[in-house]
Amino acid sequence: MSGLTLRRRPDRRAARPARDAVPVVLTDRYSPLPRKVAVRVIGYGLLALGTLLYLGPFLVQVATSFKTDADAVANPVSLIPSPVSMAAWEIVAGSNPAYSVPVFRWLGNSFFVTISVTLGRLIIDSLAGYALARLRFRGRTVVFAGVVAVLAVPGVVLLIPKFLVLNELGMFDSYSGMILPLFCDAVGILLMKTAFEAVPTELDEAARIDGAGVFRTFWSVILPLVRPALVTVTILSFQGSWNEFTHFLIATSDPDLATMNLGIARLTAGGDLQGSQQFPLKLALATLSTIPIAIVYVFFSRYFMRSGSATGLK
């Protein structure tokens, strides 16, 4: 199903106008005018309500981060802070000597882990995907079955088991313990495999006849052709590891290794900010943790959605 979306994408621009134009004409021609108007009114009404429900909370979040604690409690719905207070953001920026949160440490850790995981997954997924799609070797079916089996394992079930193995390997409380387990990416491997299978085998053969070895064929000839799939894997792993929480929760106890998410979670559930205090600060932190992904999303929302629907492959 999702494979179709991926393959359909290149000619999407060409197909789009036709798809859009035809039904509009027909619907207009065959529907009585009042009904047409009614459908539009109801349709836009629903979309407006949806926008309010889906965007509203984020607007409240940003607005509240600029409020004073008292204002946040007294006027939770108001989108205009009165007075405008930078107190929460001053703490976030580290310019409040009385109270500090190691935000830069958290951001640094988040970026470091996210970039490492994304690079690692790109390499591992494309190599494995290529081998499973193209190379004939003994045990290929077994490896493939293993990868598919991984999809059936619910992530939360692995919480304790992952801690056990990290503990045993002496990787608890280390960057490697945070990063390496996240290299497990069965979805990514299968996405790459599907993409490689869509490339005609004649290209491999041509490269081979020209004297290219297996790695060179993979690297210089085939890999550039599956760029859309590489983009998908990049987005999924960027999003996935930036938003990851439970793995870091069980892989670390050292506050110096906390990522944005882990830091916020510890602060909110049982830390200094437990309960209903200091919502502007909490929401400022939540906003900050959302900003990187929101920026990328604004520019590449189309790719995000393509990637999102590609996970339906499961």
Next chain:
Amino acid sequence: MTSTVTREPSAGRIKPVRRRATSGHLRQERRAGWLFVAPAVIVLVVFLFAPIIMAAWVSLLDWNGQSSPFSGEAEFVGLSNYQALLTDAGLLRSDFMLSVRNTVYFVLFNVTGVVVVSFALAMAVNSYVLRGRSFFRTIFYFPAITSSVAISVLFLFLFQGAGVVNVVLSWVGIDGPTWFRDPRGVLHIVLSWFGVDAAPAALADTTMGGLSLWEWLSGPSVAMCALITLSIWASSGTFMLFFLVGLQDIPVELEEATAIDGAGAWRRFRHLTVPLMRRSIVLVITLALISSWQVFDQVFILSQGAPAKTTLTPAYISYVRSFGDGQFGVGAAVAFVLFAIIIVLTLVQRWVGRERRT
């Protein structure tokens, strides 16, 4: 025979000429094949399959997280962790049964809600008469890409006693509850409207897994309803995309033909769209079901199982027993029981879905 070829280069000489032409390349391909999948295989074995086996072993131990579970210091207790969870009367079993009850309601309401909401969103942003569809799509998908932690913090604020949700409810004359402090079951509340304030004797005296039927039939607590709302809100964007893919596969001509034949919007939806979307619906239900059983992040941040344990989930018990109380054997056993529940439900659901299709 083929394996000898890969191991000994000289073996290629005794092969027929026909095969010798390709054997050099094939050998290279075989070696490259394993080399290429090696990183993935190592990572999967070390961080996925090995942990599962280790956890299976630990679930049979009374291990406190200190030293190594293989050193023999931890006492081997057989299946007693599982018994404490499922059969022996005690705090652990009652906690676990409560968490199962909570999650069953969470799954029921969350899956239903998510299917309805995301289908409606997909229909809206796929409707040809409306403009700005991609803009709305972008908005509806946004919560799905933000982190569960950030969203949980936000919902903690929205669902405060005097928070945004209750203020909005007060505009329409509803006096909202103190969401995260309200352990009352929704079904119990509804029953109390009809004068059923306490458990009828039949329900109070019959127990299942140490929990009275009255408690099993509580419905999700008010606090759990806030969690369900969060979950529907946060995940409907993703499922909207799955439905969109399905909707776009419905031939436009088919819709037009039925429209020209005079079928009304509802009949078209009921007899054309829904049947053609069955595969997508089954997919979304399966995925929503699996993720609902795993709910953890939101519980960790929003409620820690409170109030009155009505938001306790198996995943959270597994975590707290292990890292909070140092009972890793129990934690691992909970994880396996949860694993079994999810596998069984997925199989049942697949079976139901498949039977309908044929």
